[in-house]
Amino acid sequence: GNSVTQMEGPVTLSEEAFLTINCTYTATGYPSLFWYVQYPGEGLQLLLKATKADDKGSNKGFEATYRKETTSFHLEKGSVQVSDSAVYFCALYTGGFKTIFGAGTRLFVKA
Amino acid sequence: GAVVSQHPSWVICKSGTSVKIECRSLDFQATTMFWYRQFPKQSLMLMATSNEGSKATYEQGVEKDKFLINHASLTLSTLTVTSAHPEDSSFYICSARDVGLAGGGGSTDTQYFGPGTRLTVL
Numbered sequence: 001g002n003s004v005t006q007m008e009g010p011v012t013l014s015e016e017a018f019l020t021i022n023c024t025y026t027a028t029g030y031p032s033l034f035w036y037v038q039y040p041g042e043g044l045q046l047l048l049k050a051t052k053a054d055d056k057g058s059n060k061g062f063e064a065t066y067r068k069e070t071t072s073f074h075l076e077k078g079s080v081q082v083s084d085s086a087v088y089f090c091a092l093y094t095g096g097f098k099t100i101f102g103a104g105t106r107l108f109v110k111a
Numbered sequence: 112g113a114v115v116s117q118h119p120s121w122v123i124c125k126s127g128t129s130v131k132i133e134c135r136s137l138d139f140q141a142t143t144m145f146w147y148r149q150f151p152k153q154s155l156m157l158m159a160t161s162n163e164g165s166k167a168t169y170e171q172g173v174e175k176d177k178f179l180i181n182h183a184s185l186t187l188s189t190l191t192v193t194s195a196h197p198e199d200s201s202f203y204i205c206s207a208r209d210v211g212l213a214g215g216g217g218s219t220d221t222q223y224f225g226p227g228t229r230l231t232v233l
Contacts, residue, residue: 043204043227089154098145099222103154
């Protein structure tokens, strides 16, 4: 079946540090891949997405590349800010069916 | 982009009462909507898939008589938590599936998420 595996958190970084949150997936067919962000007390916001192999999604300084050969979609940011503190969810969607979420990775950024 | 709204954004109720949560797609028609539940510091768990004009499909372990889902129109799905108890306190999130036409004669298939409803049962 389809599944998403994310690195466990929490991840604690100092401001301006480099961020990587690993995400790998298992899926039949050709899923679309997503990163969602959830700030404290709020709902999900779509951060970025990629719909086919080698696509790079980017938004607000975050990037992730759809790697079919390694079935990965790692999230990166070159310089994190305190305001990036949130929970990040990797997810896949095969169209017409439910979105499969990873367990979420909590990020703390210290000033 | 497409917007999905939920109402209310938060609700507090007494044990034994029923609570209705609405999910609306504001600028597209959604034949399929999904209801998720999120426990504190955990991921989202799909509860059910709501199809317009037909019965919802519930995930294993979800009580269909407790969580009533109605998808009466192409822009509205409702989740009613019946006889709520403190253990039903959670964050409920809906999403709506937008299937449309893309440029070049193709089609798009995207899910959009609502902001969530926080339910607290006293």
